[in-house]
Amino acid sequence: MPQSPSAASRDEPVIRDRGDACPGALRLHAADDGFLARVRIPGGMLDGSAARLLADAADRLGDGHLDLTSRGNVQLRGLGESCGGELAELLAGAGLLPAPTHERVRNIVSSPLAGLDRLGLPDVSPWVAELDALLCASDAAAGLSGRFLFALDDGRGDVTSLAADVNLVPEGDDRARLWSGDPREAVLVPSQDAPRAALTAAAYFLDAVRQAGTRAWRVAELPPEHALSGARLVERLAVAGVSAVLAAPDPSARSAGSVTTPEPGIVPGADGTASLSVLAPLGRLTTAQWRRLAGLTGRVRLTPWRGIVVPGLPGHEAAAALAGLAEAGLVTTADSPWRSVTACTGKPGCAKALADVRADAQAVMERARGPLAVHWSGCERRCGHPRGSAWVDLVATPAGYDLHVEGRAPRRGVPEHELAPALADARHADHVRHNLPDSVQK
Structure with a gap:
């Protein structure tokens, strides 16, 4: 299995001979199916008018689809080479380009159900808007790579499982736990100063990157002698006017494999309203599906698991609305074969791909159900793979698919007629499944 970024070795400094080429809304990426734009959506939070303008952009300039990323952002594909100016105008009109010089660094994920369910956890969504504004106003922040990630977690542990570079979690009534890299180096700051502390x-x-002489894009890429220290962070926060102290170890910290992400279905709220949680098969939506979601309440939250949460429905209307989304082709139940299946772009969109992974997944997934997540990769790069180790890894090769699952020897070059049974067997790997939380084993 490939290592997740959080487990990457830091024995040697990361030295690159080029800058970060991560695509953005203004820096388009050339793909085999046209140009690609990645639009950052801090916290995944969109209002209906902005969402509809994104759909207009996909219809007028792209291929009529919107792709969700593993950071709750949106990608438009099939764009023409000369559409950059028109796209920028559309996005600016939607409020999605508040600072063009910073548009690629607005990478903020937050707990999608924060303030919406009945767990009574703090609502961290106000932190999202404040941190985004601080990022856009900071000249220095423009130097962050397009891969640097902030995670604002309400305490359930969902987005802190994503190996973010800066993490914030409420602690008690008036403090927040902050760490960058190693959670053992966490500090406590006043809640009202949390976004400023994250910046x-x-x-x-x-x-630290400048002192190390590297071109590291992520905190995990810093060499050990330049690892970020909680004590030093306390000092820097004091200079910035934020009081901070070193934090004791967090006894509630959970591993990435034990975190529950939003299940498809109805999420009852504490105030009589309800939210709908759905998934887009393979993270791809038509503009018709997208507009239907945006029109329900005029608000959506995109999740880092390629899902969408629609908040604020009257409770008595939720069941009918969810049924309508199922009819539109979205995943609305936990027993769907698409619930935990992801894929890279594959052919024909990616020149490096060796297979049309989306079509291959469509052909076998009904016959390859199982509790373990599965990711289809068109090549060894494994773009977009899940975090953690509890997933089945299918990698296209010239000889067929290689199938990997933790603790087993890989199967090389699985032929097409054996793919469905081989994948179903791998998804039921008992030595992995007994370590999964109940919500994943359903």
Whole structure:
């Protein structure tokens, strides 16, 4: 199995001979199916008018689809080479380009159900808007790579499982736990200063990169002698006017494999309203599906698991609305074969891909159900793969698919007629499944 970024070795510094080429809304990426734009959606939070303008852009300039990323962002594909100016105008009109010089660094994920369910956890969504505004106003923050990630977790542990570079979690009534890299180096800051403290942690990282003489894009890429220190972060926060102390170890910290992400279905709220949680098969939506979601309440939250949460429905209307989304082709139940299946772009969109992974997944998934997640990769790069180790890894090769699952010897070059039974067997791997949370074993 490939290592997740959080487990990557830091024995040697990361030294690159080029800058970060991560695509954005203004820096388009050339693909085999046209150009690609990645639009950052901080916290995954969109209002209906902005969502509809994104659909207009996909119809007028792209291929009529919107792809969800593993950071709750949106990608438009099939764009023409000369559409950049018109796309920028559309996005600016939707409020999605508040700072063109910073548009690729607005990478913020937050707990999608924060403030919406009955767990009574703090609502971290106000932190999203404040941190985004601080990022866009900071000249130094423009130096972050397009891969640097902030995670604002309400305490359920969902987005802190994503190996973010800066993490914030409420602690008690008036404090927040902040760490950058190693959670053992966490500090406590006042809740009202949490977004400012997160930006200070990012500035600390940029200084460490300069001192190390590397071109590291992520905190995990810093060499050990330049690892970020909680004690030093406390000092930097004091200079920034934020009081902070070193935090004791968090006894509630959970591993990535034990975290429950939003299940498809109805999420009852504490105030009589309900939210709908759905998934887009393979993370791809038509503009008709997208507009239907945006029109329900005028608000959507995109999740880092290629899902969509629609908040604010009257409770008595939720069941009918969910049924309508199922009719539109979205995943609305936990027993769907598409619930935990992801894929890269594959052919024909990616020149490096060796297979049309989306079509291959469509052909076998009904016959290859199982509790383990599965990711289809068109090549060894494994773009978009899940975090953690509890997933089945299918990698296209010239000789067929290689099938990997933790603890088993890989199967090489699985032929097409054996793919469905081989994948079903791998998804039921008992030595992995007994370590999964109940919500994943359903």
